[in-house]
Amino acid sequence: MKENKTGKPGLYRMTVGEKEILFPDSSLSGIELSGFTTDFLEKTIYQRMEETQSGSMEEYLxxxxxxxxxxxxxxxxLYVGYSEFFRNSLTFAVLERLIFPSLFIHHQQTNRKELRIWSSACAGGQEAYSLAILLEELIKEKKVPWNYRIFATDKSSEQVEWARKGVFSQQSLAxxxxxxxxxxxxKQKGSYVVKPELKRRIDFSVFDLLGQMNSSPSxxxxxxxxxxxxxxxxFYxxxxxRTAILEKATGCLSKDGNIVVGDVERSYLLNAHFHEVYPHSGIFRNKERE
Ligand SMILES: C[S@@+](CC[C@H](N)C(=O)[O-])C[C@H]1O[C@@H](n2cnc3c(N)ncnc32)[C@H](O)[C@@H]1O
Known part of the structure:
Protein backbone atom coordinates (compact mmCIF):
# COMPACT_ATOMS: atom_id res chain seq x y z
CA MET A 1 0.00 0.00 0.00
CA LYS A 2 1.39 3.42 -0.95
CA GLU A 3 0.41 6.65 0.75
CA ASN A 4 1.29 10.22 -0.04
CA LYS A 5 0.11 13.79 -0.16
CA THR A 6 -1.69 14.73 -3.34
CA GLY A 7 -0.42 18.25 -3.74
CA LYS A 8 -4.01 19.40 -3.20
CA PRO A 9 -4.32 20.97 0.25
CA GLY A 10 -6.42 18.88 2.61
CA LEU A 11 -6.32 15.69 0.58
CA TYR A 12 -4.42 12.55 1.43
CA ARG A 13 -3.97 9.79 -1.16
CA MET A 14 -3.79 6.07 -0.50
CA THR A 15 -3.14 3.51 -3.21
CA VAL A 16 -4.32 0.01 -2.44
CA GLY A 17 -3.47 -2.38 -5.30
CA GLU A 18 -5.00 -0.75 -8.38
CA LYS A 19 -7.26 1.47 -6.36
CA GLU A 20 -6.51 5.09 -5.48
CA ILE A 21 -8.52 6.70 -2.71
CA LEU A 22 -8.48 10.33 -1.61
CA PHE A 23 -9.25 11.23 1.98
CA PRO A 24 -9.40 14.52 3.87
CA ASP A 25 -6.12 14.80 5.80
CA SER A 26 -5.55 15.93 9.38
CA SER A 27 -4.79 19.53 8.38
CA LEU A 28 -8.42 19.89 7.35
CA SER A 29 -10.40 17.33 9.28
CA GLY A 30 -8.36 17.60 12.48
CA ILE A 31 -8.32 13.80 12.53
CA GLU A 32 -5.14 11.80 12.05
CA LEU A 33 -6.24 9.22 9.50
CA SER A 34 -3.01 7.51 8.59
CA GLY A 35 -3.37 4.75 11.20
CA PHE A 36 -6.79 3.44 10.19
CA THR A 37 -7.18 0.57 7.74
CA THR A 38 -8.23 1.73 4.28
CA ASP A 39 -11.38 -0.41 4.27
CA PHE A 40 -12.59 1.11 7.50
CA LEU A 41 -11.79 4.67 6.36
CA GLU A 42 -13.39 4.15 3.00
CA LYS A 43 -16.60 2.80 4.51
CA THR A 44 -16.81 5.55 7.12
CA ILE A 45 -16.01 8.52 4.91
CA TYR A 46 -18.23 7.33 2.05
CA GLN A 47 -21.07 6.97 4.56
CA ARG A 48 -20.64 10.63 5.59
CA MET A 49 -20.36 11.70 1.92
CA GLU A 50 -23.68 10.03 1.21
CA GLU A 51 -25.32 11.50 4.30
CA THR A 52 -24.06 15.01 3.44
CA GLN A 53 -24.97 14.49 -0.23
CA SER A 54 -21.41 15.24 -1.32
CA GLY A 55 -20.75 14.11 -4.89
CA SER A 56 -16.96 14.02 -4.48
CA MET A 57 -14.29 14.08 -1.81
CA GLU A 58 -13.61 17.76 -2.63
CA GLU A 59 -17.28 18.54 -1.96
CA TYR A 60 -17.16 16.66 1.32
CA LEU A 61 -14.04 18.62 2.30
CA LEU A 78 -14.23 6.77 13.26
CA TYR A 79 -13.92 6.26 16.99
CA VAL A 80 -17.07 4.20 17.04
CA GLY A 81 -17.87 3.76 20.69
CA TYR A 82 -20.19 0.77 20.61
CA SER A 83 -19.85 -1.45 23.64
CA GLU A 84 -21.91 -3.80 25.79
CA PHE A 85 -21.96 -5.01 29.36
CA PHE A 86 -20.36 -8.49 29.49
CA ARG A 87 -19.75 -8.15 25.74
CA ASN A 88 -18.03 -11.50 25.18
CA SER A 89 -19.74 -13.95 27.56
CA LEU A 90 -16.94 -16.52 27.31
CA THR A 91 -14.28 -13.94 28.23
CA PHE A 92 -16.15 -12.99 31.38
CA ALA A 93 -16.90 -16.62 32.28
CA VAL A 94 -13.19 -17.51 31.99
CA LEU A 95 -12.26 -14.46 34.06
CA GLU A 96 -14.76 -15.46 36.73
CA ARG A 97 -13.94 -19.19 36.87
CA LEU A 98 -10.24 -19.33 36.01
CA ILE A 99 -8.37 -16.06 35.96
CA PHE A 100 -9.69 -14.27 39.05
CA PRO A 101 -9.49 -17.33 41.36
CA SER A 102 -5.91 -18.09 40.28
CA LEU A 103 -4.90 -14.43 40.60
CA PHE A 104 -6.41 -14.37 44.05
CA ILE A 105 -4.30 -17.35 45.18
CA HIS A 106 -1.21 -15.86 43.51
CA HIS A 107 -1.77 -12.50 45.24
CA GLN A 108 -2.10 -14.20 48.61
CA GLN A 109 1.10 -16.16 48.07
CA THR A 110 3.07 -13.13 46.88
CA ASN A 111 1.53 -10.64 49.29
CA ARG A 112 0.37 -8.44 46.44
CA LYS A 113 -1.88 -5.67 47.75
CA GLU A 114 -4.41 -5.20 44.97
CA LEU A 115 -5.72 -6.51 41.68
CA ARG A 116 -5.00 -3.95 38.96
CA ILE A 117 -6.95 -3.83 35.71
CA TRP A 118 -6.73 -1.42 32.78
CA SER A 119 -9.70 -1.07 30.42
CA SER A 120 -7.75 0.78 27.75
CA ALA A 121 -10.48 1.67 25.21
CA CYS A 122 -13.40 1.79 27.61
CA ALA A 123 -15.95 3.61 25.42
CA GLY A 124 -19.02 4.28 27.65
CA GLY A 125 -17.54 2.30 30.55
CA GLN A 126 -19.56 -0.91 30.06
CA GLU A 127 -16.40 -3.08 30.22
CA ALA A 128 -15.11 -1.44 33.41
CA TYR A 129 -18.49 -1.62 35.14
CA SER A 130 -18.94 -5.29 34.10
CA LEU A 131 -15.56 -6.09 35.68
CA ALA A 132 -16.48 -4.25 38.86
CA ILE A 133 -19.82 -6.11 39.09
CA LEU A 134 -18.04 -9.44 38.61
CA LEU A 135 -15.40 -8.67 41.23
CA GLU A 136 -17.89 -7.33 43.76
CA GLU A 137 -19.97 -10.52 43.38
CA LEU A 138 -16.87 -12.72 43.77
CA ILE A 139 -15.69 -10.85 46.85
CA LYS A 140 -19.15 -11.19 48.39
CA GLU A 141 -19.51 -14.88 47.47
CA LYS A 142 -16.07 -15.92 48.71
CA LYS A 143 -16.19 -13.53 51.68
CA VAL A 144 -12.61 -12.39 50.98
CA PRO A 145 -11.29 -8.85 51.45
CA TRP A 146 -9.74 -8.43 47.99
CA ASN A 147 -8.76 -4.95 46.85
CA TYR A 148 -9.04 -4.08 43.22
CA ARG A 149 -8.63 -0.98 41.07
CA ILE A 150 -9.82 -0.48 37.53
CA PHE A 151 -8.28 2.23 35.37
CA ALA A 152 -10.65 2.95 32.49
CA THR A 153 -9.42 5.14 29.66
CA ASP A 154 -10.38 6.17 26.16
CA LYS A 155 -9.01 8.52 23.55
CA SER A 156 -12.36 10.27 23.30
CA SER A 157 -13.08 12.74 26.10
CA GLU A 158 -16.81 12.53 25.26
CA GLN A 159 -16.76 8.77 25.84
CA VAL A 160 -14.88 9.19 29.13
CA GLU A 161 -17.43 11.77 30.25
CA TRP A 162 -20.29 9.35 29.42
CA ALA A 163 -18.52 6.54 31.18
CA ARG A 164 -18.03 8.62 34.31
CA LYS A 165 -21.71 9.54 34.40
CA GLY A 166 -22.69 5.87 34.05
CA VAL A 167 -26.20 6.36 32.65
CA PHE A 168 -27.47 3.47 30.52
CA SER A 169 -30.63 2.36 28.75
CA GLN A 170 -32.42 -0.82 29.82
CA GLN A 171 -31.56 -2.32 26.43
CA SER A 172 -27.81 -1.88 26.99
CA LEU A 173 -28.09 -3.82 30.26
CA ALA A 174 -29.48 -6.92 28.51
CA LYS A 187 -33.65 3.65 37.91
CA GLN A 188 -34.12 7.32 37.03
CA LYS A 189 -36.57 8.54 34.39
CA GLY A 190 -36.38 5.32 32.39
CA SER A 191 -32.55 5.13 32.52
CA TYR A 192 -30.29 3.07 34.74
CA VAL A 193 -27.64 5.00 36.66
CA VAL A 194 -24.61 3.25 38.14
CA LYS A 195 -24.54 3.59 41.93
CA PRO A 196 -21.54 5.37 43.50
CA GLU A 197 -20.58 2.13 45.35
CA LEU A 198 -19.74 0.51 42.01
CA LYS A 199 -17.76 3.54 40.80
CA ARG A 200 -15.54 3.94 43.82
CA ARG A 201 -12.74 1.67 42.59
CA ILE A 202 -12.83 2.82 38.97
CA ASP A 203 -10.72 5.73 37.76
CA PHE A 204 -11.80 7.21 34.39
CA SER A 205 -9.41 9.33 32.31
CA VAL A 206 -8.52 10.28 28.74
CA PHE A 207 -5.63 8.32 27.27
CA ASP A 208 -4.53 7.82 23.65
CA LEU A 209 -3.04 4.38 23.11
CA LEU A 210 -1.06 5.81 20.20
CA GLY A 211 0.11 8.90 22.09
CA GLN A 212 3.80 9.36 22.73
CA MET A 213 3.63 10.83 26.21
CA ASN A 214 2.77 8.11 28.73
CA SER A 215 3.12 4.35 28.82
CA SER A 216 0.08 3.89 31.10
CA PRO A 217 -2.67 6.08 32.59
CA SER A 218 -1.06 8.59 34.94
CA PHE A 235 -9.22 -3.86 14.36
CA TYR A 236 -9.53 -0.23 13.29
CA ARG A 242 -1.80 -2.42 16.14
CA THR A 243 1.71 -3.48 17.07
CA ALA A 244 2.36 -0.10 18.73
CA ILE A 245 -0.89 -0.39 20.73
CA LEU A 246 -0.14 -3.97 21.77
CA GLU A 247 3.39 -3.01 22.81
CA LYS A 248 2.02 -0.23 24.96
CA ALA A 249 -0.72 -2.43 26.47
CA THR A 250 1.54 -5.39 27.19
CA GLY A 251 4.52 -3.25 28.27
CA CYS A 252 2.79 -2.37 31.52
CA LEU A 253 1.53 -5.86 32.40
CA SER A 254 2.80 -7.60 35.49
CA LYS A 255 4.99 -10.66 34.81
CA ASP A 256 2.15 -13.17 34.25
CA GLY A 257 -0.35 -10.52 33.22
CA ASN A 258 -3.22 -11.14 30.80
CA ILE A 259 -4.20 -9.16 27.76
CA VAL A 260 -7.82 -9.31 26.58
CA VAL A 261 -8.91 -8.57 23.00
CA GLY A 262 -12.19 -8.72 21.07
CA ASP A 263 -13.31 -11.88 19.30
CA VAL A 264 -12.41 -10.54 15.84
CA GLU A 265 -8.95 -9.54 17.05
CA ARG A 266 -7.83 -12.93 18.38
CA SER A 267 -6.03 -13.82 15.15
CA TYR A 268 -3.60 -10.87 15.57
CA LEU A 269 -2.34 -12.35 18.84
CA LEU A 270 -2.53 -16.00 17.76
CA ASN A 271 -0.14 -15.07 14.94
CA ALA A 272 2.27 -13.32 17.31
CA HIS A 273 4.09 -14.39 20.47
CA PHE A 274 0.97 -14.85 22.60
CA HIS A 275 -0.94 -17.92 23.70
CA GLU A 276 -4.62 -18.01 24.51
CA VAL A 277 -5.22 -18.95 28.14
CA TYR A 278 -8.48 -20.72 27.24
CA PRO A 279 -9.62 -21.42 23.64
CA HIS A 280 -11.69 -18.61 22.09
CA SER A 281 -11.72 -16.59 25.31
CA GLY A 282 -9.72 -13.68 23.84
CA ILE A 283 -7.52 -13.77 26.97
CA PHE A 284 -3.83 -14.07 26.16
CA ARG A 285 -0.43 -14.20 27.82
CA ASN A 286 2.88 -13.20 26.33
CA LYS A 287 4.87 -16.42 25.74
CA GLU A 288 8.14 -14.51 25.89
CA ARG A 289 7.46 -13.24 29.41
CA GLU A 290 6.51 -16.60 30.92
C1 LIG B 1 -15.76 -0.31 19.81
S1 LIG B 1 -15.26 0.61 21.21
C2 LIG B 1 -14.71 -0.73 22.24
C3 LIG B 1 -15.24 -0.64 23.64
C4 LIG B 1 -14.90 -1.82 24.54
N1 LIG B 1 -13.48 -2.00 24.69
C5 LIG B 1 -15.53 -3.09 24.04
O1 LIG B 1 -14.83 -4.01 23.65
O2 LIG B 1 -16.77 -3.14 24.03
C6 LIG B 1 -13.70 1.28 20.67
C7 LIG B 1 -13.21 2.44 21.51
O3 LIG B 1 -11.83 2.62 21.20
C8 LIG B 1 -11.54 3.99 21.34
N2 LIG B 1 -10.27 4.28 20.65
C9 LIG B 1 -10.01 4.30 19.31
N3 LIG B 1 -8.71 4.60 19.09
C10 LIG B 1 -8.14 4.76 20.32
C11 LIG B 1 -6.84 5.09 20.75
N4 LIG B 1 -5.85 5.32 19.88
N5 LIG B 1 -6.59 5.17 22.09
C12 LIG B 1 -7.59 4.94 22.99
N6 LIG B 1 -8.85 4.65 22.63
C13 LIG B 1 -9.13 4.55 21.32
C14 LIG B 1 -12.75 4.67 20.72
O4 LIG B 1 -12.87 6.01 21.16
C15 LIG B 1 -13.90 3.77 21.22
O5 LIG B 1 -14.47 4.27 22.39
Missing part, protein backbone atom coordinates in the same frame (compact mmCIF):
# COMPACT_ATOMS: atom_id res chain seq x y z
CA UNK A 62 -15.90 21.86 1.77
CA UNK A 63 -18.67 20.52 4.06
CA UNK A 64 -16.03 19.90 6.76
CA UNK A 65 -14.68 23.42 6.31
CA UNK A 66 -18.10 25.11 6.37
CA UNK A 67 -19.88 23.03 9.01
CA UNK A 68 -17.96 22.88 12.29
CA UNK A 69 -20.13 19.98 13.52
CA UNK A 70 -19.14 17.70 10.60
CA UNK A 71 -15.68 17.04 12.02
CA UNK A 72 -17.27 15.69 15.20
CA UNK A 73 -19.75 13.58 13.26
CA UNK A 74 -16.88 12.02 11.32
CA UNK A 75 -14.90 11.52 14.54
CA UNK A 76 -17.88 9.83 16.20
CA UNK A 77 -17.99 7.30 13.39
CA UNK A 175 -26.62 -9.16 29.70
CA UNK A 176 -26.53 -7.85 33.27
CA UNK A 177 -28.12 -10.38 35.64
CA UNK A 178 -31.34 -9.05 37.17
CA UNK A 179 -29.98 -9.24 40.73
CA UNK A 180 -26.92 -7.15 39.72
CA UNK A 181 -29.14 -4.64 37.96
CA UNK A 182 -31.15 -4.13 41.13
CA UNK A 183 -28.06 -3.98 43.31
CA UNK A 184 -25.83 -1.68 41.25
CA UNK A 185 -28.14 0.63 39.31
CA UNK A 186 -30.72 3.27 40.27
CA UNK A 219 -3.47 7.71 37.76
CA UNK A 220 -2.04 4.19 37.75
CA UNK A 221 1.46 5.69 38.31
CA UNK A 222 3.47 2.61 37.38
CA UNK A 223 1.15 0.30 35.43
CA UNK A 224 1.91 -3.20 36.69
CA UNK A 225 -1.49 -4.51 35.62
CA UNK A 226 -2.76 -8.04 36.15
CA UNK A 227 -5.12 -7.61 33.21
CA UNK A 228 -5.24 -5.13 30.34
CA UNK A 229 -8.37 -5.01 28.18
CA UNK A 230 -7.52 -3.85 24.69
CA UNK A 231 -10.67 -5.08 23.06
CA UNK A 232 -12.41 -3.99 19.88
CA UNK A 233 -9.94 -1.19 19.21
CA UNK A 234 -7.12 -3.00 17.38
CA UNK A 237 -5.84 0.09 12.81
CA UNK A 238 -3.18 -0.98 10.34
CA UNK A 239 -0.69 -3.65 11.47
CA UNK A 240 2.08 -1.22 12.50
CA UNK A 241 -0.34 0.78 14.65
Missing amino acids: SVIVKDAGEENRLKDL KVPFSAMVQWFD ASIFGDFDIVFCSNVL YKPEF
Whole structure:
Protein backbone atom coordinates (compact mmCIF):
# COMPACT_ATOMS: atom_id res chain seq x y z
CA MET A 1 0.00 0.00 0.00
CA LYS A 2 1.39 3.42 -0.95
CA GLU A 3 0.41 6.65 0.75
CA ASN A 4 1.29 10.22 -0.04
CA LYS A 5 0.11 13.79 -0.16
CA THR A 6 -1.69 14.73 -3.34
CA GLY A 7 -0.42 18.25 -3.74
CA LYS A 8 -4.01 19.40 -3.20
CA PRO A 9 -4.32 20.97 0.25
CA GLY A 10 -6.42 18.88 2.61
CA LEU A 11 -6.32 15.69 0.58
CA TYR A 12 -4.42 12.55 1.43
CA ARG A 13 -3.97 9.79 -1.16
CA MET A 14 -3.79 6.07 -0.50
CA THR A 15 -3.14 3.51 -3.21
CA VAL A 16 -4.32 0.01 -2.44
CA GLY A 17 -3.47 -2.38 -5.30
CA GLU A 18 -5.00 -0.75 -8.38
CA LYS A 19 -7.26 1.47 -6.36
CA GLU A 20 -6.51 5.09 -5.48
CA ILE A 21 -8.52 6.70 -2.71
CA LEU A 22 -8.48 10.33 -1.61
CA PHE A 23 -9.25 11.23 1.98
CA PRO A 24 -9.40 14.52 3.87
CA ASP A 25 -6.12 14.80 5.80
CA SER A 26 -5.55 15.93 9.38
CA SER A 27 -4.79 19.53 8.38
CA LEU A 28 -8.42 19.89 7.35
CA SER A 29 -10.40 17.33 9.28
CA GLY A 30 -8.36 17.60 12.48
CA ILE A 31 -8.32 13.80 12.53
CA GLU A 32 -5.14 11.80 12.05
CA LEU A 33 -6.24 9.22 9.50
CA SER A 34 -3.01 7.51 8.59
CA GLY A 35 -3.37 4.75 11.20
CA PHE A 36 -6.79 3.44 10.19
CA THR A 37 -7.18 0.57 7.74
CA THR A 38 -8.23 1.73 4.28
CA ASP A 39 -11.38 -0.41 4.27
CA PHE A 40 -12.59 1.11 7.50
CA LEU A 41 -11.79 4.67 6.36
CA GLU A 42 -13.39 4.15 3.00
CA LYS A 43 -16.60 2.80 4.51
CA THR A 44 -16.81 5.55 7.12
CA ILE A 45 -16.01 8.52 4.91
CA TYR A 46 -18.23 7.33 2.05
CA GLN A 47 -21.07 6.97 4.56
CA ARG A 48 -20.64 10.63 5.59
CA MET A 49 -20.36 11.70 1.92
CA GLU A 50 -23.68 10.03 1.21
CA GLU A 51 -25.32 11.50 4.30
CA THR A 52 -24.06 15.01 3.44
CA GLN A 53 -24.97 14.49 -0.23
CA SER A 54 -21.41 15.24 -1.32
CA GLY A 55 -20.75 14.11 -4.89
CA SER A 56 -16.96 14.02 -4.48
CA MET A 57 -14.29 14.08 -1.81
CA GLU A 58 -13.61 17.76 -2.63
CA GLU A 59 -17.28 18.54 -1.96
CA TYR A 60 -17.16 16.66 1.32
CA LEU A 61 -14.04 18.62 2.30
CA SER A 62 -15.90 21.86 1.77
CA VAL A 63 -18.67 20.52 4.06
CA ILE A 64 -16.03 19.90 6.76
CA VAL A 65 -14.68 23.42 6.31
CA LYS A 66 -18.10 25.11 6.37
CA ASP A 67 -19.88 23.03 9.01
CA ALA A 68 -17.96 22.88 12.29
CA GLY A 69 -20.13 19.98 13.52
CA GLU A 70 -19.14 17.70 10.60
CA GLU A 71 -15.68 17.04 12.02
CA ASN A 72 -17.27 15.69 15.20
CA ARG A 73 -19.75 13.58 13.26
CA LEU A 74 -16.88 12.02 11.32
CA LYS A 75 -14.90 11.52 14.54
CA ASP A 76 -17.88 9.83 16.20
CA LEU A 77 -17.99 7.30 13.39
CA LEU A 78 -14.23 6.77 13.26
CA TYR A 79 -13.92 6.26 16.99
CA VAL A 80 -17.07 4.20 17.04
CA GLY A 81 -17.87 3.76 20.69
CA TYR A 82 -20.19 0.77 20.61
CA SER A 83 -19.85 -1.45 23.64
CA GLU A 84 -21.91 -3.80 25.79
CA PHE A 85 -21.96 -5.01 29.36
CA PHE A 86 -20.36 -8.49 29.49
CA ARG A 87 -19.75 -8.15 25.74
CA ASN A 88 -18.03 -11.50 25.18
CA SER A 89 -19.74 -13.95 27.56
CA LEU A 90 -16.94 -16.52 27.31
CA THR A 91 -14.28 -13.94 28.23
CA PHE A 92 -16.15 -12.99 31.38
CA ALA A 93 -16.90 -16.62 32.28
CA VAL A 94 -13.19 -17.51 31.99
CA LEU A 95 -12.26 -14.46 34.06
CA GLU A 96 -14.76 -15.46 36.73
CA ARG A 97 -13.94 -19.19 36.87
CA LEU A 98 -10.24 -19.33 36.01
CA ILE A 99 -8.37 -16.06 35.96
CA PHE A 100 -9.69 -14.27 39.05
CA PRO A 101 -9.49 -17.33 41.36
CA SER A 102 -5.91 -18.09 40.28
CA LEU A 103 -4.90 -14.43 40.60
CA PHE A 104 -6.41 -14.37 44.05
CA ILE A 105 -4.30 -17.35 45.18
CA HIS A 106 -1.21 -15.86 43.51
CA HIS A 107 -1.77 -12.50 45.24
CA GLN A 108 -2.10 -14.20 48.61
CA GLN A 109 1.10 -16.16 48.07
CA THR A 110 3.07 -13.13 46.88
CA ASN A 111 1.53 -10.64 49.29
CA ARG A 112 0.37 -8.44 46.44
CA LYS A 113 -1.88 -5.67 47.75
CA GLU A 114 -4.41 -5.20 44.97
CA LEU A 115 -5.72 -6.51 41.68
CA ARG A 116 -5.00 -3.95 38.96
CA ILE A 117 -6.95 -3.83 35.71
CA TRP A 118 -6.73 -1.42 32.78
CA SER A 119 -9.70 -1.07 30.42
CA SER A 120 -7.75 0.78 27.75
CA ALA A 121 -10.48 1.67 25.21
CA CYS A 122 -13.40 1.79 27.61
CA ALA A 123 -15.95 3.61 25.42
CA GLY A 124 -19.02 4.28 27.65
CA GLY A 125 -17.54 2.30 30.55
CA GLN A 126 -19.56 -0.91 30.06
CA GLU A 127 -16.40 -3.08 30.22
CA ALA A 128 -15.11 -1.44 33.41
CA TYR A 129 -18.49 -1.62 35.14
CA SER A 130 -18.94 -5.29 34.10
CA LEU A 131 -15.56 -6.09 35.68
CA ALA A 132 -16.48 -4.25 38.86
CA ILE A 133 -19.82 -6.11 39.09
CA LEU A 134 -18.04 -9.44 38.61
CA LEU A 135 -15.40 -8.67 41.23
CA GLU A 136 -17.89 -7.33 43.76
CA GLU A 137 -19.97 -10.52 43.38
CA LEU A 138 -16.87 -12.72 43.77
CA ILE A 139 -15.69 -10.85 46.85
CA LYS A 140 -19.15 -11.19 48.39
CA GLU A 141 -19.51 -14.88 47.47
CA LYS A 142 -16.07 -15.92 48.71
CA LYS A 143 -16.19 -13.53 51.68
CA VAL A 144 -12.61 -12.39 50.98
CA PRO A 145 -11.29 -8.85 51.45
CA TRP A 146 -9.74 -8.43 47.99
CA ASN A 147 -8.76 -4.95 46.85
CA TYR A 148 -9.04 -4.08 43.22
CA ARG A 149 -8.63 -0.98 41.07
CA ILE A 150 -9.82 -0.48 37.53
CA PHE A 151 -8.28 2.23 35.37
CA ALA A 152 -10.65 2.95 32.49
CA THR A 153 -9.42 5.14 29.66
CA ASP A 154 -10.38 6.17 26.16
CA LYS A 155 -9.01 8.52 23.55
CA SER A 156 -12.36 10.27 23.30
CA SER A 157 -13.08 12.74 26.10
CA GLU A 158 -16.81 12.53 25.26
CA GLN A 159 -16.76 8.77 25.84
CA VAL A 160 -14.88 9.19 29.13
CA GLU A 161 -17.43 11.77 30.25
CA TRP A 162 -20.29 9.35 29.42
CA ALA A 163 -18.52 6.54 31.18
CA ARG A 164 -18.03 8.62 34.31
CA LYS A 165 -21.71 9.54 34.40
CA GLY A 166 -22.69 5.87 34.05
CA VAL A 167 -26.20 6.36 32.65
CA PHE A 168 -27.47 3.47 30.52
CA SER A 169 -30.63 2.36 28.75
CA GLN A 170 -32.42 -0.82 29.82
CA GLN A 171 -31.56 -2.32 26.43
CA SER A 172 -27.81 -1.88 26.99
CA LEU A 173 -28.09 -3.82 30.26
CA ALA A 174 -29.48 -6.92 28.51
CA LYS A 175 -26.62 -9.16 29.70
CA VAL A 176 -26.53 -7.85 33.27
CA PRO A 177 -28.12 -10.38 35.64
CA PHE A 178 -31.34 -9.05 37.17
CA SER A 179 -29.98 -9.24 40.73
CA ALA A 180 -26.92 -7.15 39.72
CA MET A 181 -29.14 -4.64 37.96
CA VAL A 182 -31.15 -4.13 41.13
CA GLN A 183 -28.06 -3.98 43.31
CA TRP A 184 -25.83 -1.68 41.25
CA PHE A 185 -28.14 0.63 39.31
CA ASP A 186 -30.72 3.27 40.27
CA LYS A 187 -33.65 3.65 37.91
CA GLN A 188 -34.12 7.32 37.03
CA LYS A 189 -36.57 8.54 34.39
CA GLY A 190 -36.38 5.32 32.39
CA SER A 191 -32.55 5.13 32.52
CA TYR A 192 -30.29 3.07 34.74
CA VAL A 193 -27.64 5.00 36.66
CA VAL A 194 -24.61 3.25 38.14
CA LYS A 195 -24.54 3.59 41.93
CA PRO A 196 -21.54 5.37 43.50
CA GLU A 197 -20.58 2.13 45.35
CA LEU A 198 -19.74 0.51 42.01
CA LYS A 199 -17.76 3.54 40.80
CA ARG A 200 -15.54 3.94 43.82
CA ARG A 201 -12.74 1.67 42.59
CA ILE A 202 -12.83 2.82 38.97
CA ASP A 203 -10.72 5.73 37.76
CA PHE A 204 -11.80 7.21 34.39
CA SER A 205 -9.41 9.33 32.31
CA VAL A 206 -8.52 10.28 28.74
CA PHE A 207 -5.63 8.32 27.27
CA ASP A 208 -4.53 7.82 23.65
CA LEU A 209 -3.04 4.38 23.11
CA LEU A 210 -1.06 5.81 20.20
CA GLY A 211 0.11 8.90 22.09
CA GLN A 212 3.80 9.36 22.73
CA MET A 213 3.63 10.83 26.21
CA ASN A 214 2.77 8.11 28.73
CA SER A 215 3.12 4.35 28.82
CA SER A 216 0.08 3.89 31.10
CA PRO A 217 -2.67 6.08 32.59
CA SER A 218 -1.06 8.59 34.94
CA ALA A 219 -3.47 7.71 37.76
CA SER A 220 -2.04 4.19 37.75
CA ILE A 221 1.46 5.69 38.31
CA PHE A 222 3.47 2.61 37.38
CA GLY A 223 1.15 0.30 35.43
CA ASP A 224 1.91 -3.20 36.69
CA PHE A 225 -1.49 -4.51 35.62
CA ASP A 226 -2.76 -8.04 36.15
CA ILE A 227 -5.12 -7.61 33.21
CA VAL A 228 -5.24 -5.13 30.34
CA PHE A 229 -8.37 -5.01 28.18
CA CYS A 230 -7.52 -3.85 24.69
CA SER A 231 -10.67 -5.08 23.06
CA ASN A 232 -12.41 -3.99 19.88
CA VAL A 233 -9.94 -1.19 19.21
CA LEU A 234 -7.12 -3.00 17.38
CA PHE A 235 -9.22 -3.86 14.36
CA TYR A 236 -9.53 -0.23 13.29
CA TYR A 237 -5.84 0.09 12.81
CA LYS A 238 -3.18 -0.98 10.34
CA PRO A 239 -0.69 -3.65 11.47
CA GLU A 240 2.08 -1.22 12.50
CA PHE A 241 -0.34 0.78 14.65
CA ARG A 242 -1.80 -2.42 16.14
CA THR A 243 1.71 -3.48 17.07
CA ALA A 244 2.36 -0.10 18.73
CA ILE A 245 -0.89 -0.39 20.73
CA LEU A 246 -0.14 -3.97 21.77
CA GLU A 247 3.39 -3.01 22.81
CA LYS A 248 2.02 -0.23 24.96
CA ALA A 249 -0.72 -2.43 26.47
CA THR A 250 1.54 -5.39 27.19
CA GLY A 251 4.52 -3.25 28.27
CA CYS A 252 2.79 -2.37 31.52
CA LEU A 253 1.53 -5.86 32.40
CA SER A 254 2.80 -7.60 35.49
CA LYS A 255 4.99 -10.66 34.81
CA ASP A 256 2.15 -13.17 34.25
CA GLY A 257 -0.35 -10.52 33.22
CA ASN A 258 -3.22 -11.14 30.80
CA ILE A 259 -4.20 -9.16 27.76
CA VAL A 260 -7.82 -9.31 26.58
CA VAL A 261 -8.91 -8.57 23.00
CA GLY A 262 -12.19 -8.72 21.07
CA ASP A 263 -13.31 -11.88 19.30
CA VAL A 264 -12.41 -10.54 15.84
CA GLU A 265 -8.95 -9.54 17.05
CA ARG A 266 -7.83 -12.93 18.38
CA SER A 267 -6.03 -13.82 15.15
CA TYR A 268 -3.60 -10.87 15.57
CA LEU A 269 -2.34 -12.35 18.84
CA LEU A 270 -2.53 -16.00 17.76
CA ASN A 271 -0.14 -15.07 14.94
CA ALA A 272 2.27 -13.32 17.31
CA HIS A 273 4.09 -14.39 20.47
CA PHE A 274 0.97 -14.85 22.60
CA HIS A 275 -0.94 -17.92 23.70
CA GLU A 276 -4.62 -18.01 24.51
CA VAL A 277 -5.22 -18.95 28.14
CA TYR A 278 -8.48 -20.72 27.24
CA PRO A 279 -9.62 -21.42 23.64
CA HIS A 280 -11.69 -18.61 22.09
CA SER A 281 -11.72 -16.59 25.31
CA GLY A 282 -9.72 -13.68 23.84
CA ILE A 283 -7.52 -13.77 26.97
CA PHE A 284 -3.83 -14.07 26.16
CA ARG A 285 -0.43 -14.20 27.82
CA ASN A 286 2.88 -13.20 26.33
CA LYS A 287 4.87 -16.42 25.74
CA GLU A 288 8.14 -14.51 25.89
CA ARG A 289 7.46 -13.24 29.41
CA GLU A 290 6.51 -16.60 30.92
C1 LIG B 1 -15.76 -0.31 19.81
S1 LIG B 1 -15.26 0.61 21.21
C2 LIG B 1 -14.71 -0.73 22.24
C3 LIG B 1 -15.24 -0.64 23.64
C4 LIG B 1 -14.90 -1.82 24.54
N1 LIG B 1 -13.48 -2.00 24.69
C5 LIG B 1 -15.53 -3.09 24.04
O1 LIG B 1 -14.83 -4.01 23.65
O2 LIG B 1 -16.77 -3.14 24.03
C6 LIG B 1 -13.70 1.28 20.67
C7 LIG B 1 -13.21 2.44 21.51
O3 LIG B 1 -11.83 2.62 21.20
C8 LIG B 1 -11.54 3.99 21.34
N2 LIG B 1 -10.27 4.28 20.65
C9 LIG B 1 -10.01 4.30 19.31
N3 LIG B 1 -8.71 4.60 19.09
C10 LIG B 1 -8.14 4.76 20.32
C11 LIG B 1 -6.84 5.09 20.75
N4 LIG B 1 -5.85 5.32 19.88
N5 LIG B 1 -6.59 5.17 22.09
C12 LIG B 1 -7.59 4.94 22.99
N6 LIG B 1 -8.85 4.65 22.63
C13 LIG B 1 -9.13 4.55 21.32
C14 LIG B 1 -12.75 4.67 20.72
O4 LIG B 1 -12.87 6.01 21.16
C15 LIG B 1 -13.90 3.77 21.22
O5 LIG B 1 -14.47 4.27 22.39
